Each structure stands twice: as C-alpha cells, then as structure tokens.
Amino acid sequence: MSNVFLLLAMHEARLLCRRPAELANPLVFFAIVIALFPLAVGPETQLLQGISPGLLWVAALLAVLLSLDGLFRGDFEDGSLEQWIVSGYPLPLLVLAKVLAHWLFSGLALVLLAPLLGLMLGLPASALPVLVLSLMLGTPVLSLLGAVGAALTVGLKRGGLLLALLILPLYVPVLILGSGALQAALQGLPATGHLLWLASLAALAVTLAPFAIAAGLTIGVGE
Amino acid sequence: MSDSAPPIPFLATVGLACERDRRLLFDQLELHLQPGDMLQVAGPNGSGKTSLLRLLAGLMPPTEGSVLLAGKPLAAQRTELARSLLWIGHAAGIKGLLSAEENLAWLGALNRCGSTSREAIWTALAEVGLRGFEDVPCHTLSAGQQRRVALARLYLAPPPLWILDEPFTALDKAGVAQVEIHLARHCEQGGMVVFTTHHSLTEKARNFRELDLGLRAA
Numbered sequence: 456m457s458n459v460f461l462l463l464a465m466h467e468a469r470l471l472c473r474r475p476a477e478l479a480n481p482l483v484f485f486a487i488v489i490a491l492f493p494l495a496v497g498p499e500t501q502l503l504q505g506i507s508p509g510l511l512w513v514a515a516l517l518a519v520l521l522s523l524d525g526l527f528r529g530d531f532e533d534g535s536l537e538q539w540i541v542s543g544y545p546l547p548l549l550v551l552a553k554v555l556a557h558w559l560f561s562g563l564a565l566v567l568l569a570p571l572l573g574l575m576l577g578l579p580a581s582a583l584p585v586l587v588l589s590l591m592l593g594t595p596v597l598s599l600l601g602a603v604g605a606a607l608t609v610g611l612k613r614g615g616l617l618l619a620l621l622i623l624p625l626y627v628p629v630l631i632l633g634s635g636a637l638q639a640a641l642q643g644l645p646a647t648g649h650l651l652w653l654a655s656l657a658a659l660a661v662t663l664a665p666f667a668i669a670a671g672l673t674i675g676v677g678e
Numbered sequence: 679m680s681d682s683a684p685p686i687p688f689l690a691t692v693g694l695a696c697e698r699d700r701r702l703l704f705d706q707l708e709l710h711l712q713p714g715d716m717l718q719v720a721g722p723n724g725s726g727k728t729s730l731l732r733l734l735a736g737l738m739p740p741t742e743g744s745v746l747l748a749g750k751p752l753a754a755q756r757t758e759l760a761r762s763l764l765w766i767g768h769a770a771g772i773k774g775l776l777s778a779e780e781n782l783a784w785l786g787a788l789n790r791c792g793s794t795s796r797e798a799i800w801t802a803l804a805e806v807g808l809r810g811f812e813d814v815p816c817h818t819l820s821a822g823q824q825r826r827v828a829l830a831r832l833y834l835a836p837p838p839l840w841i842l843d844e845p846f847t848a849l850d851k852a853g854v855a856q857v858e859i860h861l862a863r864h865c866e867q868g869g870m871v872v873f874t875t876h877h878s879l880t881e882k883a884r885n886f887r888e889l890d891l892g893l894r895a896a
Contacts, residue, residue: 459787466784473775473815534769541735542788543760677738 459544460552467556478560481522482568488514489572500577507576508637511586512593514572515565516626519594522561523601524615526554527672531609536676546672547665554602554668562594578641585640585650592653593633599664600625606671610678629656686749687712688762688870689734689839693743696729703729704891705742713838713868716861716883718875721891727874728768728843730891734872735765735841764789764836768843770828774817778803778827781816786834794834802833807853821848829857832864840864842873855880 471478492510493503530536530553539549569590570583578586604622608614636649687710695705703726711717719727732738734745736752736759745752747759772781779799786794803812806826816824825848832840840861846854858881861871865883879886 462784462787466780469780470773470775532769533773534767534771535773537735537737537765537767537769538771538785538788540737541760541763541765542790543757544788 459542460548463549463552464556467553468560471556471560478564481518481561482564484521485514485518485565485568486572488517489575493576504577504579504641507573507578508634508641510576511569511573511578511637512589512630512634515569515590515594516597516630518565519562519597520601520619520622520626522557523598523605524618526557526602526605527609527675528605528614531672531675536609536672540673540676546669550602550606550668550672551661551665554598554665557602558595558598562598563591565594566590582637582640585636585646588650589633589636589646589653592650592657593629596629596653596656596660597626599660599668600629603664603667603671606668606675609672609675629653632656685712687746688748690746690749691734691743692746694730694733694740694745695742696726696733696738697741698726698729704894707743707894709889711839711870711872712885713870714865714883714885715870716865716886717870717872718879718886718888719872719891720874720876720888721893725891727891731841731843731872731874732767735759735763737765761790762837762839764831764840766828766831766840766842766845768847770825772816772824772827775815777813777815778808778819778830779812781827782830782834785831789837798834799830802830803827805833806830806856822850822853825849826853832857832860838869840869840871840873842871844875845873846875846877 489510492506496502496506527536530539539546542549566587569586573583573586574580601618601622604618605614607621608618611617632649632653636646636653639646639649689709689711691707691709693705694707694709696703707730709717719730721727729738733740736745736756747755752759771785776784779796782799782802783794786799800812803809806829808823808826808830811819811823816827819827825845829845845857849857854877858879861873862881862883865871865885871883
C-alpha cells in the first residue's frame, strides 16, 4: 500500500518534471507580485518592511492557488481518476500522494524563494527563519485545502475563478497565523505560538483533507 | 451446464436503472455474466452504453437496483472487484507526457495485476504493433497508436473481467481483427468481456451475447 503511494508520488513528480514551464509559472507570479509593490508604494524601507509580512503571505497564497487550478482536471479528462477509483486502493491515500508531489514542486519551491523576496522588501535577516518556517508549515495547508476546491470543480471546464471564491475564505486562518508569526518576529517577539498553531493546522489538513478531496473526486467521476 | 440450481453469476444486475439529467436511459435491466461470457452492449448514441459500463465498474452509483459481484452488492466488494476488473474507459488513463512503457508500468502497478517487468511490457507493446515506440512520449503517437498503448494492458496477464468502452475506436482494420481474436480467446479461457462498439464483430466467443439498449427502450 505504501508502495503505491511512493510509486504515485514518483509518477506525478515525473509528470511535473516534463512540464517545467507550468512549475515555474506560480514562482514567477510570486516574484513579480512582490516586485510590483515597491514600484507601487514607493521604496521607503520602513513602510515596505512594515507591510512585508502580509505582502509575502498574500502573494504566496495566491501563487499556491494559481498552481492548483486544474490539479485534477488532467487526470479527470484522460481517465486516470477512473483508474484510481477502480484500482481498489484507498482514494484518500492516492490523492495525498498526488498533492504531496505537487507541493514538493510548487509549495516547497515557493518556501525556498521567499527569503530572497523577503530581503528585497527589507525584511531583516533575523526574521527570515520565521518566514521560511511559517511558509513551510502553511503552504501544505494551502495546497491541501486548495486541492479540496480543485476536486469539487474538477468537472467544470473553467473552474479557476470558482475555485478562488470557494477556497480563499478557507485560507483566512492560515493567512492570519502566517503573517502574524512574521509580524511578531519583526517586533522581536517570540513567534512560537503562531508556528505551533500553524503546525496543528497542517496536521489537521494532512489527516482530514484527503478524505474531502477523495469525496469530491468520487462525485466528479460519478456525475 | 447443469439445469438444476444455476451457479451464482460472477457479475449480475438486479432491476438496474440509470437516469441522467432527468432522462431514464434504461430500467429493470437484468444481466448475468459467467466465466466465458462475452457481452456486447449495443444501441444508438445516448442510449446509456457507457453509463451501463460505468455502473458495472462501480464508477457510478445506480439510480435504482444494484450490481452484484458473486452475489454480493458491489459497494461491499470493492477489493474483490479491483482484483478481478480491468477497466479501459473511453479515455484510457494514458498520459501524453509519459512514454508507452512508463504508462503501462504505472497502470500495471496501480492495478496490481499482471507483470510490470520491462520485458513483459515490451512484449505486450510488440503484440499491439508498437515495437520501437516504447520510449516515445504518447502525445506524439497517433490516436490509433494511443489506443493500442491502452489495449496493450490486455496482454499483460490481466484479471478475468474486462470492461472496455469503445475499445476499437481509432484502430485500423488489422488492429480491430487482432483485438477481436484476443477478446474471444480470453473468453474461451474462462475470462469475461463486456464492451461497447458500433463495429459488427467477425470473431466471437462461444458464449457471445448482445444487449441492445436501443431495442429495450423502444
């Protein structure tokens, strides 16, 4: 059973590697949005530093959402989802493997890119570990929640906007905790509380979201 | 076959009905499938052929009635069904970005059936006339060749029950003839095949039956 989990994760990773442009798009989007702000609000370091926690988190959140549209649509259209369902393996396990592979290539890349963009906004180096850690805990939650929306909109030809409307409200707790952690770090306060909350959200999402995703996909295929 | 106490059919439907978009496609459908049976589901477009196949494969909940696997409802038999079913839908689950070999290795592993060794896959691909195309990304293949990649799964020591939706689409004449022979041989060896097609078969298994959903509705 864990065998098929690894095989699917590798299968997905291989598919993602064959479409590098699609992987790069959310990262470029993330970088451009961050780069736009100094142009729009002016280059004062004080101001940019003050708004950087919210900025980085909103941009990361939108980048993750962007990468998730159509997460399952290809599998739906080419019949892969049907093969998953008839395989008899627990569907939540299979979708978890898929989302994990997707996160490794999009969410994790985002986490690694974020410190660079943070420095660009004048974030002090001392706040960078908190930035990385909060994104590391937060982006899996964003990916998993977004995958629930992607599963529910799998049968729609153009589900992009609907996906955003469905999922953005659910992102609010992650956004508050993530930018809160960074805000605290900027003011020299401990960010542990926020990070622990984020970690518990991540644990909840990893255990519960796959069931919701699987249910959404089963409905989509059964239509 | 003895006439007293008929054996429990491998796959059966009881009072099966299917409704799509408030249109009743079929109802009170009774179907029995025993090892060796070959069932062609026929009917005009929109008569519910694919829906019936998806119901049998457990991909769709029936509107009414039930599908029984070895006498028990399908919902309670997911693992049993998975072990004995090979499903190739109209979209066959072939990834265009992957090569034929990678596709077959993954689908074989997912279905826990047959051999997924490199030799077995190459032999199966040679059987369907794709020798030399093993490591070409599938999106560069023609529609007929992609269908052949999907059908190569039939040569990888597959499980007994095959449910195939339009397996002959895009195949050339020689390909159709070859697959027909393979389906018939599978049935002669105790397998079961349920499929839809608009072709009229030239090669049929001994226990060949046709279910015309268009006639039932009339």
